[in-house]
Amino acid sequence: MENNGKQILGRLAELGRTGLDAEGRRMRLAASDADREGRDLVAGWMREAGLRVVVDRIGNIFGIWETDENKAEAPVMTGSHIDSVIDAGRYDGCLGVISGLEALKTMKEAGIRTKHPLIVGVFTNEEGVRYSPDMMGSLVYAGGMAVEDALASVGTDGTIMGDELKRIGYAGSVRPGFVTPKAFVELHIEQGPIMDAEGVSIGAVENLQGIHWQRITIEGAANHAGTTPTRMRKDAGLAAAKVNVFARELVTKSGGVATVGTIAFEPGAVNVIPSRVVFTLDLRNPDKAKLDSDDAAIGAYLKELEKSDGVRITSEHMTCFDPVPFDDGICRIIEKSAQNRGLSVRRMVSGAGQDAQMLARICPTAMIFVPSVNGISHNPRELTHDEDVINGANVLLDVLKELAEAE
Amino acid sequence: MENNGKQILGRLAELGRTGLDAEGRRMRLAASDADREGRDLVAGWMREAGLRVVVDRIGNIFGIWETDENKAEAPVMTGSHIDSVIDAGRYDGCLGVISGLEALKTMKEAGIRTKHPLIVGVFTNEEGVRYSPDMMGSLVYAGGMAVEDALASVGTDGTIMGDELKRIGYAGSVRPGFVTPKAFVELHIEQGPIMDAEGVSIGAVENLQGIHWQRITIEGAANHAGTTPTRMRKDAGLAAAKVNVFARELVTKSGGVATVGTIAFEPGAVNVIPSRVVFTLDLRNPDKAKLDSDDAAIGAYLKELEKSDGVRITSEHMTCFDPVPFDDGICRIIEKSAQNRGLSVRRMVSGAGQDAQMLARICPTAMIFVPSVNGISHNPRELTHDEDVINGANVLLDVLKELAEAE
Numbered sequence: 001m002e003n004n005g006k007q008i009l010g011r012l013a014e015l016g017r018t019g020l021d022a023e024g025r026r027m028r029l030a031a032s033d034a035d036r037e038g039r040d041l042v043a044g045w046m047r048e049a050g051l052r053v054v055v056d057r058i059g060n061i062f063g064i065w066e067t068d069e070n071k072a073e074a075p076v077m078t079g080s081h082i083d084s085v086i087d088a089g090r091y092d093g094c095l096g097v098i099s100g101l102e103a104l105k106t107m108k109e110a111g112i113r114t115k116h117p118l119i120v121g122v123f124t125n126e127e128g129v130r131y132s133p134d135m136m137g138s139l140v141y142a143g144g145m146a147v148e149d150a151l152a153s154v155g156t157d158g159t160i161m162g163d164e165l166k167r168i169g170y171a172g173s174v175r176p177g178f179v180t181p182k183a184f185v186e187l188h189i190e191q192g193p194i195m196d197a198e199g200v201s202i203g204a205v206e207n208l209q210g211i212h213w214q215r216i217t218i219e220g221a222a223n224h225a226g227t228t229p230t231r232m233r234k235d236a237g238l239a240a241a242k243v244n245v246f247a248r249e250l251v252t253k254s255g256g257v258a259t260v261g262t263i264a265f266e267p268g269a270v271n272v273i274p275s276r277v278v279f280t281l282d283l284r285n286p287d288k289a290k291l292d293s294d295d296a297a298i299g300a301y302l303k304e305l306e307k308s309d310g311v312r313i314t315s316e317h318m319t320c321f322d323p324v325p326f327d328d329g330i331c332r333i334i335e336k337s338a339q340n341r342g343l344s345v346r347r348m349v350s351g352a353g354q355d356a357q358m359l360a361r362i363c364p365t366a367m368i369f370v371p372s373v374n375g376i377s378h379n380p381r382e383l384t385h386d387e388d389v390i391n392g393a394n395v396l397l398d399v400l401k402e403l404a405e406a407e
Numbered sequence: 408m409e410n411n412g413k414q415i416l417g418r419l420a421e422l423g424r425t426g427l428d429a430e431g432r433r434m435r436l437a438a439s440d441a442d443r444e445g446r447d448l449v450a451g452w453m454r455e456a457g458l459r460v461v462v463d464r465i466g467n468i469f470g471i472w473e474t475d476e477n478k479a480e481a482p483v484m485t486g487s488h489i490d491s492v493i494d495a496g497r498y499d500g501c502l503g504v505i506s507g508l509e510a511l512k513t514m515k516e517a518g519i520r521t522k523h524p525l526i527v528g529v530f531t532n533e534e535g536v537r538y539s540p541d542m543m544g545s546l547v548y549a550g551g552m553a554v555e556d557a558l559a560s561v562g563t564d565g566t567i568m569g570d571e572l573k574r575i576g577y578a579g580s581v582r583p584g585f586v587t588p589k590a591f592v593e594l595h596i597e598q599g600p601i602m603d604a605e606g607v608s609i610g611a612v613e614n615l616q617g618i619h620w621q622r623i624t625i626e627g628a629a630n631h632a633g634t635t636p637t638r639m640r641k642d643a644g645l646a647a648a649k650v651n652v653f654a655r656e657l658v659t660k661s662g663g664v665a666t667v668g669t670i671a672f673e674p675g676a677v678n679v680i681p682s683r684v685v686f687t688l689d690l691r692n693p694d695k696a697k698l699d700s701d702d703a704a705i706g707a708y709l710k711e712l713e714k715s716d717g718v719r720i721t722s723e724h725m726t727c728f729d730p731v732p733f734d735d736g737i738c739r740i741i742e743k744s745a746q747n748r749g750l751s752v753r754r755m756v757s758g759a760g761q762d763a764q765m766l767a768r769i770c771p772t773a774m775i776f777v778p779s780v781n782g783i784s785h786n787p788r789e790l791t792h793d794e795d796v797i798n799g800a801n802v803l804l805d806v807l808k809e810l811a812e813a814e
Contacts, residue, residue, distance in 0.1 A: 192634025209633060213677055223782055225666035225689045226616060227599025227758030230659055232782070237667050238655055241648035248645055252637055259632035260644050261677045263670060270620055270668045270687040270725075272785070280677040282632045318677075351634030375630055375639070378679075 055172030089382020193375025423497030462579030496789020600782025610776030
């Protein structure tokens with residue numbers, strides 16, 4: 001069985017053309033007019049395919065294909081998101097939604113009658129650019145956050161999530177989590193460079209890295225860069241640099257990754273020793289014990305620095321997600337399906353957060369990755385070759401079919 | 408002979424009250440209305456003391472005390488600046504101007520007739536906050552920059568230096584450098600913590616550190632902080648951190664100082680590897696060979712980093728001043744004068760740039776330092792105790808007298 005690959009590629013292009021701003025940047029921020037435009041398009045395709053469309057209170061859209069025979073069974077769910085970052089590419093999220101819808105359509109049109117219903121979901125606000133937290137729709141669906149709290153989220157533009165959802169016509173009445181899937185599978189671009197570098201077609205994602213974000217503030221003393229001898233310095237900028245170097249050494253041993261992505265110096269003059277430096281540290285590791293141990297090692301190093309560098313350091317955890325192990329059984333189905341189609345496949349770790357990590361709280365879950373050229377994502381240059389799109393969608397189709405046909 | 412210490416302290420307070428902005432911050436930026444207010448006050452004091460006031464084309468003000476007997480001789484010059492940084496203290500620069508004026512006045516009123524004329528100068532735009540370069544007035548006076556180029560300098564507020572000087576009434580007609588001094592001595596606060604920490608009253612400044620400023624740009628690749636394995640990263644922020652750590656190690660060996668005072672990350676997101684980092688490096692050393700060698704070592708390290716970290720690095724020198732050795736004979740007169748007054752004295756290196764370094768190009772020059780409490784400067788908390796102000800001014804008086812009386 002094969003998806004209509006042309007239709008998938010055409011719909012990726014069509015959805016990709018919605019939500020362009022005045023400067024031509026793709027910007028389908030959650031619950032914006034641009035998001036509505038994308039939602040209307042996708043919900044229309046769902047109806048056109050004969051799916052029953054349900055919108056829940058957090059705005060998640062579900063296209064449900066069930067029959068009188070299977071409607072009492074737990075459904076197999078797929079899906080992803082269509083909201084985007086600022087100046088986004090056209091694959092992130094959209095690939096999973098469009099391919100999931102296509103898989104249901106392909107099975108339906110082929111006259112297959114599966115043992116379990118199938119659902120394709122569009123989860124609200126995965127990116128978290130306008131409203132916090134990210135992965136909001138799937139988090140609420142999985143019971144990790146009260147819907148009222150999520151709807152009360154204040155956007156970067158001062159708007160209220162709930163008001164905006166209502167305004168764009170996607171404040172549904174159905175309770176998030178209204179159905180607990182038998183399994184969840186999400187097709188997504190890798191958003192990283194590994195598969196492209198190794199020439200692998202399909203990733204069976206067995207784990208999602210744990211993520212610890214912290215904001216670290218170092219306070220030293222702003223003194224004259226020329227007149228203050230080294231021994232009398234309390235250089236907050238140098239201490240921050242040491243943390244960056246230390247974190248890299250740490251994750252090189254633990255197999256995680258560490259990133260200092262933002263930093264601000266005060267007072268910020270060429271000839272003044274920085275008195276106050278605030279920076280963020282993003283630590284990730286697929287192994288919870290290693291992530292916790294790296295985090296603790298950073299904490300101990302900050303204490304050391306206070307003594308050695310005469311600075312005061314405070315740190316505040318902004319985000320702490322444990323690693324999410326995915327379902328090995330589904331990963332094996334993904335591998336088998338890839339092999340049957342003659343595609344190279346490898347086990348992968350998702351470096352990014354995904355809706356699937358939330359669904360994993362309530363049902364067996366895994367993800368299928370396809371390569372991102374040069375690992376570029378969250379950028380208009382984001383690209384997955386047509387062949388990889390089609391291969392990934394066909395593997396998704398196989399996996400959904402096998403899951404929906406099994407007991 | 409003693410200065411009128413009370414008058415010096417009173418004038419420091421009075422000049423310190425000029426140029427306060429709406430928020431009460433002391434802000435006598437060069438050629439601003441606030442600068443005019445300070446200039447009018449000081450020029451008035453000069454006239455009141457019976458000095459002849461001359462303003463040159465770059466706005467330097469000179470209070471000249473010469474007699475028919477000595478006017479053919481080369482004058483002994485003292486002076487400093489009264490322009491300030493944003494939110495400044497009241498000692499930086501003003502101490503040297505007010506004490507210099509007081510020394511001339513004290514000698515004049517005592518009926519002394521020196522062999523050489525004496526001049527107290529107020530040099531334009533030492534701080535360089537509004538117009539570049541800093542130490543502009545003394546640089547032009549010493550012939551290091553054409554007056555036309557300096558007058559054409561565009562301010563951070565878009566104004567032209569020459570227009571603003573005219574507007575505030577201090578665009579004089581006299582050629583900068585119209586007289587070459589026999590010697591130049593400047594009294595200044597240390598602006599560093601050494602004398603306060605050691606309890607020393609007088610610094611005989613024998614050297615001014617060389618200063619190399621460079622702006623370093625590191626270009627890596629902006630990739631996802633979660634999905635990009637360490638081996639595939641081109642982390643411009645980490646490379647910058649390594650430069651900071653390396654520079655500190657370097658100057659710990661060479662006896663210089665190194666400061667990264669400004670830094671900017673692009674794109675600047677918690678979960679994106681920085682693709683472009685621009686930062687400044689301020690390297691100083693009193694020894695030219697060591698400064699040049701440190702600078703070269705940084706250059707070589709940047710080349711290494713390009714290979715090890717997969718980044719591209721460009722660096723641009725913004726400022727390169729060689730160390731300025733001051734006149735040993737004047738330093739010995741400073742030491743002798745301090746000892747005669749029972750004051751502790753030590754040889755010092757000036758960590759900061761000073762007008763004296765420009766005058767050293769055209770005549771024997773040295774500086775007298777007095778302690779800055781906790782080394783704080785360029786800050787309203789800048790403080791030199793009254794006793795130290797008075798001691799410093801008396802040593803300046805002695806030194807000027809000896810220089811002006813000698814052949």
